[in-house]
Amino acid sequence: MNQWSADLFTGAAADRADMAAILAHALREQAAGRGELCDLLGLEPAALEALVARWCPGLTLPALAPPGPLPIEQSDLATLLLWRGGRTSDEARWLAAILARRALEASHLWEDLGLPSRAHLGRLIERHFPRLHAANTRNMRWKRFFYRQICTDHGGTMCLAPNCEACAEQPLCFGPDAD
Structure with missing residues (x-):
């Protein structure tokens, strides 16, 4: 891969591909009866329409209903992402709203977003929340890292992400931290 093609997938083109994957995943979930699109993404209809206009022009959205009330941890996660992330665009x-909402799901965050890999999620976070990405010095799983940050901010020492107890990969996340 030459430098030009590598650069192509680090900026706007990468954002466009990631947003398209996230939207496609949410649309599949809506079609499967898992909820309304705005609820699945944690966005108000106007914000979702603006996101689509910017990153996926030409995509036709179904009728949009406003999301229901936010669970407290979703609000806490969105606040963490914006406060610690270093961006206000x-x-x-x-993305803060989407990541916060999708972090409440049962699988790994990258899977719940419909991204092809954890590395894609890491690069997305690095582009839009660089300070938060830089703070994850031990390369923790993102859900675990987010919840640990919130717990630490509130004086705790170890808090679990919302679905860790049922995850088959819990030993990978909660084994000894690598140096």
Whole structure:
């Protein structure tokens, strides 16, 4: 891969591909009866329409219903992402809401977003929340890292992500931390 093609997948093109994957995943979930699109993404209809206009022009959205009330941890996660993330752009606000909402799901965050790999999620976070990405010095799983940050901010020492107890990969996340 030459430098030009490597650069192509680190900026706007990478954002476009990631947003398309996230939207496609949420649309599949909606079609499967898992909820309304705005609830699945944690976005108000106007924000979702703006995101689509910017990153996926031409995509036709179904009728949008406003999301229901936010669970407290979803609000806490979105606040963490924006406060610690280092960005205040529209994309950062949209992504903070989406990441916070999808972090409440049962699988790894990258899977719950519909991204092809954990590395894709890491690069997305690095582009839009660089300070938060830099703070993850031990390369923790992102859900675990987010919840640990919130727990630490509130004086705790070890808090689990919402679905860790049922995860088959719990030993990978909660074994000894690598140096």
